[in-house]
Each structure stands twice: as structure tokens, then as C-alpha cells.
Amino acid sequence: MTDAPPRGAASTPQRAARAAGPSxxxxxxxxxxxxxxxxxxxxxxxxxxxxxxxxxxLIARVDARVHAEPVPAPRAAEWPRVAADTHEYLRVAIRGTFLYEYTTRVQTTTALGIGFWLMTPLCTEEGIVFVNRGFVPMRSGDLKLPPPPKASRDVCAQVRGLSPQKQKQGSDPTGRSRGFEEHCSSPAERCGLARPHSSLTPGLASGVASDVEITGLLRLPEPKGRILRENDPANDRWYTRDIGPIAQARGMPQAAPFFVDAPRGQEYPRDASEKPTGGLTVIAFPxxxxxxxxxxxxxxxxxxxxxxxxxxxxxxxxxxxxxxxx
CATH class of the missing domain: 1.20.58 (Methane Monooxygenase Hydroxylase; Chain G, domain 1)
Known part of the structure; x- marks a missing residue:
């Protein structure tokens, strides 16, 4: 009878492997x-x-801009330098005359429901600046309204029938003729646009042509469309406030590269039937x-x-x- 191996001897290789652990x-x-x-x-x-x-x-800087005293809106010479870091939500004051007939309706959803932003060009001394006059709820048939006209770049002489010779008479140092100012009482004409006939846009050409002053927030364009909704200039369907394409569609390629959100109380409706609600700017940074x-x-x-x-x-x-x- 053979002797049994010592206790634990059979497991010696396994113990050695365990002791070695990972390689x-x-x-x-x-x-x-x-x-x-x-x-x-x-x-x-x-x-x-x-x-x-x-x-x-960023939040601190924007908060300071929103609550600061208003400053004049950037002049035309400053437009190329307008940027988000220095101008977004800046409280600005701007004066001019609304061109109601060129209003663009931008579809949106707010706390007040589904409707439109009313983006109306303001004729200022520096040129065209679009103003978001506020929100209006969507009504039946709104999507079937005819699009606003495209502005003509006709000069005042062509609109008023002035000859080029008369237009050149008495030009001032700024390069503008006195005939331009004297004969162009229409704000559209002062901005170098031909004012369309009201029959082209029912209900959009009845605004009073008087100067207004807006103290609002400077905003930069919104180039990106919403999910599955891209701007369609050809069919006048707008889902973002992208000023460049909107101005191009209205025949105003030289408009300011920003817009101004009008506050509550400065919506300046064109008539009693229009009741936009301003002051709905949402300032929220995740x-x-x-x-x-x-x-x-x-x-x-x-x-x-x-x-x-x-x-x-x-x-x-x-x-x-x-x-x-x-």
C-alpha cells in the first residue's frame, strides 16, 4: 500500500499559480x-x-447690459463689428419710421401660444434696422396671407419723377441732394426704397408714417431653423429671425445685421386690429x-x-x- 501524498501537495501548482497572480x-x-x-x-x-x-x-455681462442705461444703436459704420460677445442683449435706443408694408411674420411658440413675431423694418438715419414689434397669436387664414412685396431700389428721383439733373442740384456735403429730402416725404423713399401700392398687401400699408423711438434689446440673427423646419424664402415661410435672408427677400440687402426686440408698450401697432405683445425676450443660458x-x-x-x-x-x-x- 503506497503512502498518500502529503496534505496540500497535490494543490501546490494551483497555489503557485494563485500566488503569481496576473502576469x-x-x-x-x-x-x-x-x-x-x-x-x-x-x-x-x-x-x-x-x-x-x-x-x-457671460451671464453677469448680459445682466449688466440688460439693466444698463440705453445707448444709441450701432451706426452703419459699426455694423460689421457687431458681435455676440460685445453686443448681444445690449439695451439700445433707436429712432425711425416703421415700414409696415414690409412686415415679415416669423412663426414661433411662446408662453402665449402659437403665433408670429412681427419683424418690421425701421427706416433710420443709418438705414434699415429690423425691429421685432412683438408676438401676435395665429388666427385662421394667417398662413394663406400673401407675402409682403419686395422693395424696389429705385431712387427718389424715379419715384417722384425727378430728373437726374434736378436731383444733382444743391447737393450737400453728405452726397445727398436737397431734392431727395424735399421731395421724399415717404419713409420708404428716404431709405432708398419705392413704397409699394397698398393694394399689393391688404391690411399692411395702413401704418401711420411718423417717427417712433424704440428702447429695446439688440439681438443677433438666428440662422438655424427649428427641428424639421427650415426657412423657406421662396414661399415666405419663416421659422427663425434670420435677418440676412429676410432682408434679402424684402429687397433690403443693406439692412443692419441685427434686430431690436421692442419692449412691452412700444409695439406701435399699425392699426386697432393689430395687437402685438412685446417684451417677450427670453434670456436664459443653460x-x-x-x-x-x-x-x-x-x-x-x-x-x-x-x-x-x-x-x-x-x-x-x-x-x-x-x-x-x-
């Missing part, structure tokens, strides 16, 4: 992966902290950067903690194996 290559790969993800998550968290500080500064930063830093902490637990388990296993073999 050197596996340990290096695990450490490299942990270091990579830890650094990546910390970097993303730090980036979100920077974004948080930038957003807080500011979730702190949550994102905590998320990334939390993931980094999880990676570090997980790697620590793996090392701790590996060391404990090695110690237990050494005790068994000892």
Missing part, C-alpha cells in the same frame, strides 16, 4: 488604462470648470457645467478607487498564499 503585462495594461481614464476624466472635469466660469461671466464637472471628477475618483481595490485584492491574495505555503 506582468496584464498589470502594466491595467495600470495604463487606469491612468488614461483618470487623466481623461480629470481633464474633462477641469474643462467643465472653465466653461462654468465662462458661463457665469448652466449645467457644475453638474458635468462633478460627474467627470466623480468618474475619475471611481477609476482611482477601483484601481486601488484591485491592487489591494492582489496584495492580500499574495499574502494569503504565502501564509498557506509557509
Amino acid at each position: 506582468r503585462g496584464t498589470r502594466i495594461a491595467l495600470a495604463a488604462a487606469a491612468a488614461f481614464f483618470f487623466c481623461a476624466f480629470v481633464s474633462l472635469g477641469s474643462w467643465q470648470v472653465k466653461r462654468l466660469l465662462w458661463k457665469q461671466d 448652466n449645467n457645467h457644475l453638474v458635468y464637472a462633478l460627474t467627470w471628477f466623480g468618474l475619475a475618483a471611481m477609476v482611482a478607487g477601483g484601481y486601488y481595490l484591485v491592487l489591494r485584492y492582489d496584495r492580500r491574495r499574495t499574502r494569503e498564499t504565502d501564509e498557506e505555503t509557509g
Whole structure:
């Protein structure tokens, strides 16, 4: 009868394998992966902290602009330099005459329901500046209204029948003839536009041609359309206040590259039937950067903690194996 092997001798290879643990290559790969993800998550968290500080500064600057005393709207020479960082939501004062017949209706949804923004060009000394006169609810048949006319770039002499010789007489240092101002009482003509006949746009040409003053918020164009809704200039369907295409469609390519949101009480309806509601500017900046930063830093902490637990388990296993073999 053969002697039985010593207790534990049969399991010596398994114990040795357990004691060896993961291979050197596996340990290096695990450490490299942990270091990579830890650094990546910390970097993303730090980036979100920077974004948080930038957003807080932006909110503070916009809040200061909104509540500051109004300043004159940028002059034509300044239009190319108008930018979001320096002008968005700036409280400005602007004076001119509304060209109601060129009003563009932009579909929108507000707290008051579904309807339109009334984007009306204002004829100022600097040229055309579009003003958002406010929101009007959508009524039956609104989508079937004929589009506003396209402005003609005819000069005053052509509109009033003045000859080029008469127009040149008595020109002032600014390059404009006195005949232009004397004979062009229409605000459209003062802006170099031919005023269309009211029959072309029923109900849109009855506004009183008098100067008004607006103290509102300067806004930049909205070039992107809503989901599945892109502006369709050919069919006069507008879903964003993208001033460039709107001005082009109205024959006003030299309009200001911004518009002004009129406040409540300065909507200046063209007649008693029109009741726009101004002052609906929504100033809201999503500011979730702190949550994102905590998320990334939390993931980094999880990676570090997980790697620590793996090392701790590996060391404990090695110690237990050494005790068994000892």
C-alpha cells in the first residue's frame, strides 16, 4: 500500500499559480488604462470648470447690459463689428419710421401660444434696422396671407419723377441732394426704397408714417431653423429671425445685421386690429457645467478607487498564499 501524498501537495501548482497572480503585462495594461481614464476624466472635469466660469461671466455681462442705461444703436459704420460677445442683449435706443408694408411674420411658440413675431423694418438715419414689434397669436387664414412685396431700389428721383439733373442740384456735403429730402416725404423713399401700392398687401400699408423711438434689446440673427423646419424664402415661410435672408427677400440687402426686440408698450401697432405683445425676450443660458464637472471628477475618483481595490485584492491574495505555503 503506497503512502498518500502529503496534505496540500497535490494543490501546490494551483497555489503557485494563485500566488503569481496576473502576469506582468496584464498589470502594466491595467495600470495604463487606469491612468488614461483618470487623466481623461480629470481633464474633462477641469474643462467643465472653465466653461462654468465662462458661463457665469457671460451671464453677469448680459445682466449688466440688460439693466444698463440705453445707448444709441450701432451706426452703419459699426455694423460689421457687431458681435455676440460685445453686443448681444445690449439695451439700445433707436429712432425711425416703421415700414409696415414690409412686415415679415416669423412663426414661433411662446408662453402665449402659437403665433408670429412681427419683424418690421425701421427706416433710420443709418438705414434699415429690423425691429421685432412683438408676438401676435395665429388666427385662421394667417398662413394663406400673401407675402409682403419686395422693395424696389429705385431712387427718389424715379419715384417722384425727378430728373437726374434736378436731383444733382444743391447737393450737400453728405452726397445727398436737397431734392431727395424735399421731395421724399415717404419713409420708404428716404431709405432708398419705392413704397409699394397698398393694394399689393391688404391690411399692411395702413401704418401711420411718423417717427417712433424704440428702447429695446439688440439681438443677433438666428440662422438655424427649428427641428424639421427650415426657412423657406421662396414661399415666405419663416421659422427663425434670420435677418440676412429676410432682408434679402424684402429687397433690403443693406439692412443692419441685427434686430431690436421692442419692449412691452412700444409695439406701435399699425392699426386697432393689430395687437402685438412685446417684451417677450427670453434670456436664459443653460448652466449645467457644475453638474458635468462633478460627474467627470466623480468618474475619475471611481477609476482611482477601483484601481486601488484591485491592487489591494492582489496584495492580500499574495499574502494569503504565502501564509498557506509557509
